[in-house]
Amino acid sequence: MASLQSLRGMVDLLPEQIGLWQHVEATAREQFRRAGIAEIRTPLLEVTELFARGIGEATDVVGKEMYTFLDRGERSCTLRPEGTASVVRAAIQHGLLSQGPQRLWYGGPMFRYERPQAGRQRQFHQIGLELLGFADACSDAEAIAVAWDLLAALGVGGLALELNSLGSAEDRARYRELLVAWLEQRRELLDADSQARIHSNPLRVLDSKHPGTQALLAEAPSLASALSDDSQARFAAVQQALAALEIPFVLNPRLVRGLDYYSHTAFEITSSQLGAQATVCGGGRYDGLVQQLGGPVTPAIGWALGMERLVLLLSQLERPLAAAPALDLYVVSRGEAATTQALALARLCRQAGLAVERDASGAAFGKQFKRADRSGARWAAVIGEQEAADGLVGLKDLRAAASDQEGAQADQRLSPAALLQALQAALKGP
RNA sequence: GCGGGCGUCGCCAAGUGGUUAAGGCAGCGGCUUGUGGCGCCGCCAUUCGGGGGUUCAAGUCCCCUCGCUCGCCCCA
Numbered sequence: 372m373a374s375l376q377s378l379r380g381m382v383d384l385l386p387e388q389i390g391l392w393q394h395v396e397a398t399a400r401e402q403f404r405r406a407g408i409a410e411i412r413t414p415l416l417e418v419t420e421l422f423a424r425g426i427g428e429a430t431d432v433v434g435k436e437m438y439t440f441l442d443r444g445e446r447s448c449t450l451r452p453e454g455t456a457s458v459v460r461a462a463i464q465h466g467l468l469s470q471g472p473q474r475l476w477y478g479g480p481m482f483r484y485e486r487p488q489a490g491r492q493r494q495f496h497q498i499g500l501e502l503l504g505f506a507d508a509c510s511d512a513e514a515i516a517v518a519w520d521l522l523a524a525l526g527v528g529g530l531a532l533e534l535n536s537l538g539s540a541e542d543r544a545r546y547r548e549l550l551v552a553w554l555e556q557r558r559e560l561l562d563a564d565s566q567a568r569i570h571s572n573p574l575r576v577l578d579s580k581h582p583g584t585q586a587l588l589a590e591a592p593s594l595a596s597a598l599s600d601d602s603q604a605r606f607a608a609v610q611q612a613l614a615a616l617e618i619p620f621v622l623n624p625r626l627v628r629g630l631d632y633y634s635h636t637a638f639e640i641t642s643s644q645l646g647a648q649a650t651v652c653g654g655g656r657y658d659g660l661v662q663q664l665g666g667p668v669t670p671a672i673g674w675a676l677g678m679e680r681l682v683l684l685l686s687q688l689e690r691p692l693a694a695a696p697a698l699d700l701y702v703v704s705r706g707e708a709a710t711t712q713a714l715a716l717a718r719l720c721r722q723a724g725l726a727v728e729r730d731a732s733g734a735a736f737g738k739q740f741k742r743a744d745r746s747g748a749r750w751a752a753v754i755g756e757q758e759a760a761d762g763l764v765g766l767k768d769l770r771a772a773a774s775d776q777e778g779a780q781a782d783q784r785l786s787p788a789a790l791l792q793a794l795q796a797a798l799k800g801p
Numbered sequence: 802g803c804g805g806g807c808g809u810c811g812c813c814a815a816g817u818g819g820u821u822a823a824g825g826c827a828g829c830g831g832c833u834u835g836u837g838g839c840g841c842c843g844c845c846a847u848u849c850g851g852g853g854g855u856u857c858a859a860g861u862c863c864c865c866u867c868g869c870u871c872g873c874c875c876c877a
Contacts, residue, residue, distance in 0.1 A: 376868080379868080379869090430875095431874080431875050431876080432875080432876075435802085435875090436875080436876090453876095453877085481877080483875090483876080483877090485874090485875070485876080486802080486803090486872095486873090486874090487869090487870085488870080488871060488872065488873095489870085489871065489872090490876095490877085491875090491876075491877080495877065496877090497877055498877095499877090564874075575875095580873085580874085628876090629875065629876060630876095639876095639877095646871080646872090647871080647872060647873085648875090648876070648877080650876065650877060651877075652877070653876075653877060654877095674877095675877055676877065677876085677877030678877080679877080680877065681877090703835095703836080705835070734829095734830095735833085735834075735835080735836090736834095736835045736836045736837095737833065737835085737836065737837080738829095738830095738837095739835095739836080739837090740835095740836050740837040740838095741836095741837050741838080742837085743836090743837065744837040744838055745837085745838085751836085751837080753835080753836070755835055755836090756835085757835080765835095765836085767836075767837090769837070769838095
């Protein structure tokens, strides 16, 4: 084809699908409102350094998945691959943290240069939550509960909450040393990917899918055993809070998560119905990030939820949501003067709040009425040469039982103002 | 970046080397110069993602290329 196409991994959302997306967005908005969480919007484009410093140089996201380029001022810019770094940057930049803890949510497109597959695009959409300035274990559970309840409100079932603790920064540093030493002694036994990660990102080795590596790791020092007493107590408190909320979870000691900034609580909500990309929502605590980006020491927890994956799950439910927006009136006309009046009538009714479509084809009335019927409109207004001359409009009820006899002429002829009044009265009534 | 599958009209889809590329949906026109859900009739791919090659002959075989898709990796 010589015709232009969208870029790989950049998909169009067509009118047919938009209803589902708007439903998800509206439901999320409502859940956040109930939880006292305010929306924040940040630019799609940021200085590359923000992500390099925030997410971590050694991560895949920063190492090989960013859309990075030089702008006309020779600055290195990057299309945001995730939302947390930007939100934290904005909170620091505008001094929000000096006004107290912040409960924020965001939504919008993210960009990652990866091979597309089921549930994964290069431009994808996330809805995310960030609680900045919240240190207690109950806040971890609260953040998770907001995500859990959002999914429940949408009617998504069959989900599993996986939970782990990465411990404090000190725990991780200590464990990291242990693990690197242990891995170093068995270097030849590891798969290539894992070997390359021994020093750059040793914790990720734990999550390797290679069977050989996994078998070997059974005897590796465990992260859990490296946690300090405080960290262990904290993790237990999170679990107790979740239990109190009756949110079921499973412990997954291999859950490490890809981004550097996580500490303590890490979690994912997964579905078995999504193919290979099973994570619908992922998040965790990031107590060090705000400071790392130049802000005050600020404990924080957050998550991000993948819209495409969520919509995928919802569309599998086969429970059709709100049909196409119902049209109140379809205006049919033929002839130049009549069509001008039809346009004026459509506008008059629209200004009064009705949903009106006007047939612009000038085709035979038979054709126009056929379209009027298919449009789903409740009424049709007709303006032909006769009506145009009289300054009247024919009104026909397309849904009334009486009009089952197709071909019936318009029920009545009214002035535009009278027609509008009649429709408004009918819409208000039973 | 690496594997597997696939690419015929806006959508679905026959076709498996031999003359003019089925059919369905949608669309458009008509039967019905001004009135809808049914029906009937007609129109709608000089061309099979693109480019080479083999052959008397290719949508059908070969090569290259582009795209889509699923998976690896990774993650939302």
